[in-house]
Each structure stands twice: as structure tokens, then as C-alpha cells.
Amino acid sequence: MVFSAHGKALLLETPTQWYAYRVDNPYPDIGWRGLWHRIWYENYPQPDFIWQSTAADDSYQAKFSLVPLLAGSLKAALYAMLFATPLALAAAVYTACFMTPGLRRWVKPTLEVMGSLPTVVVGLIAALWLAPHVETYLSAILALPLLCTLGVLGVGALTARWMQGREVLMLMPVLLLIVLGVCWLAPALEVSLFGQPLFQWMDGNFVQRNALVAGIALGFALIPLIFSLAEDALFNVPTRLSQGSLALGATPWQTLWHVVLPSASAGIFAALMLSFGRAVGETMIVLMATGNTPIVDEGLLQGLRSLAANIAIEMPEAVMGSGHYRVLFITALVLFIFTFVVNTLAETLRQRLRRRYRDEGDHA
Structure with missing residues (x-):
């Protein structure tokens, strides 16, 4: 047969x-097994998740596994949230709870204006400018999160008494010096340690347009959204709660951790979940800043392809009514269901947290 x-x-x-x-x-x-299970295709060494909708040979077997696309969407969103969440939440906490009112009136609108940047512009900058610089200063970029964290803590400890509310005026020059110093030293250290730049030493484990570039660019686009929603949630905590805590002898940091953050947790959680939903559905940044390789790989320096980017790439070339065309609509349906579930879950948990802490505040 x-x-x-x-x-x-x-x-x-x-x-x-x-x-x-x-x-x-x-x-x-097209079938459930082909979309979500490992398939052992002809001339392949083992069963795998493969998306390959077209080929040079017309007699080839199309491969429509959605797992690499879903994994790419989650990978880009996860790295973007890891980049954006600490920066945005730290900025929101400082702006709402410690910054002087005059400085806050300048900082808050400036960060919110960042949210109006078209994502296609962010993606273009990431593809043409950021990706080559990440390649050149790879070790510096990997070391910067730790060094900047130490710089922030050091400046905060030194200026806690005599620049309260204006620490940012000293923090920005310090962070700038850290970034310039690390970028200046990193290439020489790479050559001295590995005999060549780090990306060349990694050989096949590095792709110029990779998940790191996508995470930085997409995280930059998420920072204004997280900051705005979280800062509003923190700033709108009733002053009677924080003033009562301070009157009972708590320090400002104790008041922040034990009073303000729990009361604003519903709004902060909503900000994070909404940002995650946006990151999963983002198209242009992921399309332009990654290699668009539909592979299942957890590496930080490998490419990826997301559900939304795949629709944007292949829908114009799909033959109407073909199996490829129908699978792209299935991809859009999967993306819609995923974001709908995430946003519904976020709203449900947000309402529960708001009700819980509102009741506790009323009892207090």
C-alpha cells in the first residue's frame, strides 16, 4: 500500500x-499531532518540532509544528520582562515614594513619552545599531546588570542622608561612568582571556540577532507601560496608611515593604501581566531584532521566531485556501486564546488582591 x-x-x-x-x-x-507533537520526518535524524512551510522542492512535505513559534514568543516575552521589570518597578517605587514632587513632575511625563515611540522604530534601531554593538560588547552587556545594581545600592547608601529625594542627580552620572568604563575595558579583557572577541570564541553558539537583542529592545518598549501603571498604583495608596506606619516608628523602607507595596500589589500585578501579554503579541520588534529562526532553543544568544512575527512574515505569501494559509489562521487563534487567558487571569487575580487589601485597610 x-x-x-x-x-x-x-x-x-x-x-x-x-x-x-x-x-x-x-x-x-495538518493535524493535532503535526501541530503539537514531535514528528520524525523523512531524512531527519530524530523526531522533532519543525516549522518549514516552504522549500525549493515542490514535492516536499510541509511541516507545521507550532511549538517552535510558541516557544519563541514565550522566550522573547520572558527575556523582555526580565530586562524591563526590575528597571520599571525600581523607577516606579523611587518616583512615587522617595522623589521630590518637583523632580517627579519632570521624570514621570518623560518616561511616559517613551511609550509613544513606534515599535517599528525600536525594532529598526535594535536591528541596525543595537545588534552589532551587542556583538562587540557582549561581555560588557552581560556584566552590566550586576555592576549597575551595585552602583545603585552604593549611591543610595552614600546619599541617603544628605540628598534625600534627589539621589537620581548623582546616580545618573555614576551609571554613565560604569557603562562607559565597562564598555572600554571589556574588549581588551575578552582578547586577553580568550585570545579573540567573545562572540568569535563562542563560534556556533552565537547569532548576531538573538534573544538578548530582542529582550533588550522589547523590554525598552515595555518599561513605560510597567512604570506608568505601577507608579500610579503606588502613588494612589492612601496617605493615612503610610503616615500611620511612620507615626508608629517604622522607617520609610519598612513602610514601603510592609504597607505601600502590599496595598499597591493589585495594580503592580496588573501592570506586569498586561506587559507580558503585550510582549507575547509584539510583532515588529521581534520580527526585526531576531534571526526569525523557528527553533526550540532556550539559549540567550540564539535566534527565535514568534507567533505574531511568523504571521507577519508568511501571510502575504500564503496561497489563499491552502493548508499553509489555514495554519496561519490557527496560529492567530492560538495567539488570541493565549493573550485572552493571560489577561483574564490577570484581571481576576487583580480583583481578588484589590478586595483583600481594601478589606484589610478598612479594618486597620
């Missing part, structure tokens, strides 16, 4: 004669 090349006919041999059957299965490459 053998099927024809496109699965439209079946030829059956018996001991007495041959039988030919017409198979009415217009989309043989």
Missing part, C-alpha cells in the same frame, strides 16, 4: 490485483 506524493490517491496491491482509490483529504499535513 502506498500513497501518492501529495496524498491524494492510494494504491493497494493484493495477491490477485491492484486497487486504486481517491483520497479526499485536502490538508494531510
Whole structure:
């Protein structure tokens, strides 16, 4: 028994004669197993999740696994949230609870204006300017989170008494010096330690447009959203709660951790979940800042392809009514269901947290 090349006919041999059957299965490459399970395709060494919708040979078997696309969407969103969440929440806490009112009137609108930047512009900058610089200063970029954290803590400890509310005026020059110093020293250290730049030493484990570039660019686009929602939630905590805590002898930091943050947790959680939903559905930044390779790989320096970017790439070239065309609509449906579930869960938990802390505040 053998099927024809496109699965439209079946030829059956018996001991007495041959039988030919017409198979009415217009989309043989589309099925639950093909979309979500590992398939062992011909000439492949092992079963795997593969997305390959087109090829040079017209007789090839289309491969429509959605797992690499979903993994790429989650990977880009996760790295973007890891980049944006600490910066945005730290900025929101400082702006709402410690910054002087005059300085806050300048800082808050400036950060919110960042949210109006078109994502296609951010993606273009990431692809043409950021990706080559990440390649050149790879070790510096990997070391900067730790060094900047130490710089922030050091400046905060030194200026806590005599620049209260204006620490940012000293913090910005210090962070700038840290960034310039690390970027100046990193290339020389790479050559002295590895004999060549780090990205060349990594060889096949590095792709110029990778998840790190996408995470930085997408995280930059998420910072204004997280900051604005979280800062509003923190700033709108009733002053009677914080003033009562301070009157009872708590320090400003104790008041922040035990009073302000729990009371604003509903708004902060909503900000994070809404930002995560936006990151999963982002198209242009992920499309332009990654290699658009549909692979399942957790590496920070490898490429990826997201659900939204895949729709933008392949929908203009898909033949209307074909299996490829229908799978792209299935991809859009998966993306819609995922974001709908995330946003619904976020709203449900936010309402529960708001009700819980509102009741506790009323009792207090």
C-alpha cells in the first residue's frame, strides 16, 4: 500500500490485483499531532518540532509544528520582562515614594513619552545599531546588570542622608561612568582571556540577532507601560496608611515593604501581566531584532521566531485556501486564546488582591 506524493490517491496491491482509490483529504499535513507533537520526518535524524512551510522542492512535505513559534514568543516575552521589570518597578517605587514632587513632575511625563515611540522604530534601531554593538560588547552587556545594581545600592547608601529625594542627580552620572568604563575595558579583557572577541570564541553558539537583542529592545518598549501603571498604583495608596506606619516608628523602607507595596500589589500585578501579554503579541520588534529562526532553543544568544512575527512574515505569501494559509489562521487563534487567558487571569487575580487589601485597610 502506498500513497501518492501529495496524498491524494492510494494504491493497494493484493495477491490477485491492484486497487486504486481517491483520497479526499485536502490538508494531510495538518493535524493535532503535526501541530503539537514531535514528528520524525523523512531524512531527519530524530523526531522533532519543525516549522518549514516552504522549500525549493515542490514535492516536499510541509511541516507545521507550532511549538517552535510558541516557544519563541514565550522566550522573547520572558527575556523582555526580565530586562524591563526590575528597571520599571525600581523607577516606579523611587518616583512615587522617595522623589521630590518637583523632580517627579519632570521624570514621570518623560518616561511616559517613551511609550509613544513606534515599535517599528525600536525594532529598526535594535536591528541596525543595537545588534552589532551587542556583538562587540557582549561581555560588557552581560556584566552590566550586576555592576549597575551595585552602583545603585552604593549611591543610595552614600546619599541617603544628605540628598534625600534627589539621589537620581548623582546616580545618573555614576551609571554613565560604569557603562562607559565597562564598555572600554571589556574588549581588551575578552582578547586577553580568550585570545579573540567573545562572540568569535563562542563560534556556533552565537547569532548576531538573538534573544538578548530582542529582550533588550522589547523590554525598552515595555518599561513605560510597567512604570506608568505601577507608579500610579503606588502613588494612589492612601496617605493615612503610610503616615500611620511612620507615626508608629517604622522607617520609610519598612513602610514601603510592609504597607505601600502590599496595598499597591493589585495594580503592580496588573501592570506586569498586561506587559507580558503585550510582549507575547509584539510583532515588529521581534520580527526585526531576531534571526526569525523557528527553533526550540532556550539559549540567550540564539535566534527565535514568534507567533505574531511568523504571521507577519508568511501571510502575504500564503496561497489563499491552502493548508499553509489555514495554519496561519490557527496560529492567530492560538495567539488570541493565549493573550485572552493571560489577561483574564490577570484581571481576576487583580480583583481578588484589590478586595483583600481594601478589606484589610478598612479594618486597620
